[in-house]
Amino acid sequence: MNAGHQTTRRLAAGAGKSICRSCRDSLSRNYASAAAAAVQTEDHVSQHIPPVAQASPQTSYQVNAGVVLSRPPQITRDLHPFESAFFLYQRRLNERSALPFTRYFYYKERTPADREWKRKIKQRLTPARDIGRYKGYGEEAWNDEVLVGAKESDFNWQVERLLEDAETTGVEDQPAQELTETTPSPLAQKKVEHEAVERPMSRITEADKKNDVKSLNRLLQRTLYFLVKNKEGQWMFPQDGLQKETLKEAAHRVLEYSAGVNMNTWIVGNVPIGHYQLDYPTSRKTESGLNELGLKTFFMKARIMAGQANLKENQFGLQDFQWLAKEEVKTQVEDKYWRSIKNMLAER
Structure with missing residues (x-):
């Protein structure tokens, strides 16, 4: 029995014989129409307003600042x-x-x-x-x-x-x-003397012959990238957690703490050129009580002008470093890491 019939019965019961049949039928039709309209309005609103899913404030990702430090080509490439x-x-x-x-x-x-x-x-x-x-x-x-x-x-x-x-x-x-x-x-009457002619330097250096991956004087036609081995033994770009600073400020700090102060570097731009996301197998509890699901590393682009890296006093526990071309980087890093960074590296 709908709401209109229930209301009609209540009115009829309270009024007794003082209400006529035509009035009773009119009241029944009006209340029934109003009840049906109310049901349709509620259904319409419920169909077009999706429920709002609120993110749990107890989970988060650690934000890291990474640096893609490169040495640009020093000479023109060989002709095809x-x-x-x-x-x-x-x-x-x-x-x-x-x-x-x-x-x-x-x-x-x-x-x-x-x-x-x-x-x-x-x-x-x-x-x-x-x-x-x-x-x-x-x-x-x-x-x-x-x-x-x-x-x-x-x-x-x-x-x-x-x-x-x-x-x-x-x-x-x-x-x-x-x-x-x-x-x-x-x-x-004098003996013919040959003029001293300065011969051009070879395009292949001693570092190329020895395959010295720590030298910046190799692969002069290619772009070399600074890769470090962390304390877990993984090769990657230098990185560290973001503190109360901008990404550019963090990039300066990461380079100084990882490779020393004997490098003249330049951070290119104020925005990252890519990112890498690592999801932990299980969430980790932080000191603030949040469940940390993984880390997200945002990479800043940098160039080295002079100097060389020195890991003796690095503050990240780094074990080793290399200057590698793009295809050499692929052989050292993990596959998932490579898929995230490969489009940031120049082919030449």
């Missing part, structure tokens, strides 16, 4: 074989385009530069020694392409040819009569 072939082609094309011009377009006649050109061209057999011999006149003048695997396309071969050209004076193979004509007599 296609790039090397393209640049060589451009140099030979430039030489071919310049051949129709007389040398007096570049050198004034009977000047020291003109005499040096005439002496060296007999040894070079080509205007530019580093691109190989090319005969600009004759039936084979069209054949100026460099074949695949030719020594002329090798970068080291080109460097050696340029050094050889710089170290020669052009008078080594000249006859004595011609030497006397083109060189003043006092100089003709």
Whole structure:
């Protein structure tokens, strides 16, 4: 029996025979409609207002500040074989385009530069020694392409040819009569002395040969990242819990406490470049009475300008450190850690 019928019965019982049948039916219909509308309103509100789930204030995550310290590339990368072939082609094309011009377009006649050109061209057999011999006149003048695997396309071969050209004076193979004509007599009687030419430094250092992962003087073409081994024996970026400080301030502190003060570093930006979340198998009780579910490490980007790391007085119990490229970092850290940090590291 609904609420309208119950109300009608109560009114009928209290009023006795003083209420007519039409009034009783009207009261029954009005109260029944009002009760039904109230039920529909309650159902509508209950369907469209979801219950609010309140987070328990007794659980939390520890917030850590981590530092991705890197040393940027020091030299340009090696050329791709296609790039090397393209640049060589451009140099030979430039030489071919310049051949129709007389040398007096570049050198004034009977000047020291003109005499040096005439002496060296007999040894070079080509205007530019580093691109190989090319005969600009004759039936084979069209054949100026460099074949695949030719020594002329090798970068080291080109460097050696340029050094050889710089170290020669052009008078080594000249006859004595011609030497006397083109060189003043006092100089003709002296022994030809080669000019000291400073050779370029090798792109492969001693640290590369020894695979010294603690040296910053290795893999000069790549970006190196500072990795430390914590007291549990895990390799990771230096990190520590966040105190009453900003992430940038914490990054400065972490670098000083982990690698010493003998490094000139620069924290890039004020916001983290990534994060790593570690969930504990079981929650841990903190001193404040909270249940700690894990830790979240937010990484700040940093660059080293000078100096070197020193772990002798580190305050985190670190055991060792390495300077590694991206693919080397992958082999040292755990898989889950790598999946979180790999997009923060540069390919080169």
